[in-house]
Amino acid sequence: MSTSLVSAPALVSPPALVSAPPLVSAPGTPTGVAPTGVAAPTPATPVGSTPAGCGSTATGPLGVLGVPGQVNLDYAATAPCARAAAxxxxxxxxxxxxxxxxxxxxxxxxxxxxxxxxxxxxxxxxxxxxxxxxxxxxxxxxxxxxxxxxxxxxxxxxxxxxxxxxxxxxxxxxxxxxxxxxxxxxxxxxxxxxxxxxxxxxxxxxxxxxxxxxxxxxxxxxxxxxxxxxxxxxxxxxxxxxxxxxxxxxxxxxxxxxxxxxxxxxxxxxxxxxxxxxxxxxxxxxxxxxxxxxxxxxxxxxxxxxxxxxxxxxxxxxxxxxxxxxxxxxxxxxxxxxADRAAQYAHEQALLARLRSGLAALPDVAELRTFEADAPRVGIVSFVVAGRESAAVAADLAQHWQLGLRDGLFCAHPLARRLLAEAATRSGRRDLPPTALRASIGLGSTVAHVDRLLTALAATR
Structure with a gap:
């Protein structure tokens, strides 16, 4: 790799940065565990309180910073700051x-x-x-x-x-x-x-x-x-x-x-x-x-x-x-x-499977997809709620459930519009909105975060 390293002055200790070994594994087919169901919905937590298991504690270099009580499911737009970076x-x-x-x-x-x-x-x-x-x-x-x-x-x-x-x-x-x-x-x-x-x-x-x-x-x-x-x-x-x-x-x-x-x-x-x-x-x-x-x-x-x-x-x-x-x-x-990337990947895939199976169990929710339903994927799911404008759903989730999601066409307008049309065909629904919702997970995401979203969607239909 082309670099131009310079020598550090003798009186200055070098930065605490260590060269990482090259990674040799190419991304493969996800092998995460797919839960068979979703936990039963729990009562809504009032705004201002902290849901059990929600929020993030930035422990260790890959702990992520966050605000207690706020559930961030918008990693695909901008991921939270890792402790290592801060x-x-x-x-x-x-x-x-x-x-x-x-x-x-x-x-x-x-x-x-x-x-x-x-x-x-x-x-x-x-x-x-x-x-x-x-x-x-x-x-x-x-x-x-x-x-x-x-x-x-x-x-x-x-x-x-x-x-x-x-x-x-x-x-x-x-x-x-x-x-x-x-x-x-x-x-x-x-x-x-x-x-x-x-x-x-x-x-x-x-x-x-x-x-x-x-x-x-x-x-x-x-x-x-x-x-x-x-x-x-x-x-x-x-x-x-x-x-x-x-x-x-x-x-x-x-x-x-x-x-x-x-x-x-x-x-x-x-x-x-x-x-x-x-x-x-x-x-x-x-x-x-x-x-x-x-x-x-x-x-x-x-x-x-x-x-x-x-x-x-x-x-x-x-x-x-x-x-x-x-x-x-x-x-x-x-x-x-x-880090143990395999363990991280397995954890994310388990959360993703829990989220997708939970969404599939909601009668008014339709997931967007390009490939077959079991195609390998990372922790991103886009979906629509029939009969509800996606922006209104996102606002409700933020105001009443302290959940942060993305709504819109995700700076991929040609793809998103096509997938919305295909979702309408697959579901047979004529009341799907013209934009979608997107939930995305990563480091710091938990079962409690996923279940809170599913509970909120079930309650706001």
Whole structure:
């Protein structure tokens, strides 16, 4: 991985950041235990009191911060802050200084912390030795950077099932494939599209396949390793939108053979305005800087446009970098790498199964899904309540039950609208609302949180 480490001054102890070992497990089929039923509804708890088992206690590096009594089931929008992130920021704040721009102890300490954060994040993602890890603002920013770095004439292939971040940045001429009905359909659609593009381009034009790892609407996991294999068989590259997958599953860029990966810190328990684009260096080093300014240059001459741009991650990190965001994200990555991810995954899958079976037992609730009902998925469920506007349901849950959910079309309008129509067909209901509700879980989520939502929905029908 391309980094630019600097030596720490002798009088300054290095930041408490440890390089995490590369993760070698690619995300697989969920194996969580599926509960057979849901606990019987309990009486509503009045606003202002704390429901038993609700709220979060931030113990340990992966404990999450929260407000007692408030049940957060909106992790897919923005995950709560992990203790590891908060502690890392608090530890560095006294030493906070300029990065790559000073000789003083604070600047040297800050520069070392920033580049160590880059190394730790790269290790967490299992990047290749010559890959770049570029810090951005979020996944949207990372994918826009990649779109600006595409070689001239690149054709992009994506799906209508994507988040807007993976729909809108790509150039004119992008091939948008229909929403597939299964993981196998997705692989076959990409294979057919690439065959056609290679036939039409004479075989030599660059092609990028851009896909999600897990849907932000349904939580369904996409067959990334298979899509990468097909892409490479046609001489194409593949970019993975890992915003929703990274918080739930182990990722390894090398094992998955993806060429680029984008993620957001705020969805990975590090809410300090940081994101990442990791992947192949050649396209990034050949492209004009995403931002022009200080830090992206090797030298600027007197003449207009007499600029020598830097290579490496700094080429696309002009301006003062987000040191605290990088350090926070690295701390969470290190904590996750040292945790029992299999146990975390099993716990989440048990909660997810409990939530889905409980929703299925409510006669007026219909779940949204793209693939078959038992397809692998992470802790995200979108649904509608027949005869009720989703915004009104969300407001009621927040006001009377202290439950935080998302309502709307989830920045994936083409997909959400299609799935709402399909849910109406499957359920035979004509009174489904035009927008949906989404419940999402993660670190800190409990059985009590899930049961509270199911109890509230049963009471507010």
């Amino acid at each position: 502690d890392a920021v608090a530890e560095l704040l006294p030493w906070y200084g300029s990065v790559h721009r000073g000789a003083g102890a604070l600047s040297r300490r800050s520069t070392l912390a920033y580049e160590r954060a880059r190394q730790d994040v790269g290790d967490f993602l299992g990047v290749r030795p010559d890959d770049h890890v570029v810090f951005t603002r979020n996944t949207t920013d990372a994918l826009n950077l990649l779109a600006r770095a595409l070689p001239p004439g690149t054709r992009v292939v994506t799906f209508a099932a994507e988040h807007h971040a993976n729909l809108l940045p790509w150039p004119t001429g992008t091939v948008r494939l229909p929403v597939p009905g299964s993981a196998g359909d997705a692989v076959r659609a990409v294979d057919a599209a690439l065959r056609e593009l290679r036939r039409g381009s004479g075989g030599g034009a660059p092609i990028l396949v851009a896909v999600t790892g897990a849907s932000n609407v349904t939580g369904e996991c996409w067959p990334i390793a298979e899509l990468a294999r097909v892409a490479h068989a046609h001489g194409a590259r593949i970019a993975l939108d890992a915003a929703q997958l990274a918080p739930h599953a182990e990722l390894d860029v090398t094992a998955l053979t993806v060429d680029y990966l984008a993620l957001s810190g705020h969805k990975l328990y590090a809410p300090f305005g940081i994101g990442v684009l990791a992947g192949r260096a050649d396209w990034l080093d050949a492209a004009p800087p995403y931002l022009a300014g200080g830090g992206a240059t090797l030298g600027v001459g007197a003449a207009t446009h007499d600029v020598r741009w830097a290579d490496g991650p700094g080429r696309h990190e002009a301006g003062t970098p987000n040191l605290l965001g990088a350090v926070a994200l690295a701390a969470v990555c290190t904590a996750l790498a040292e």
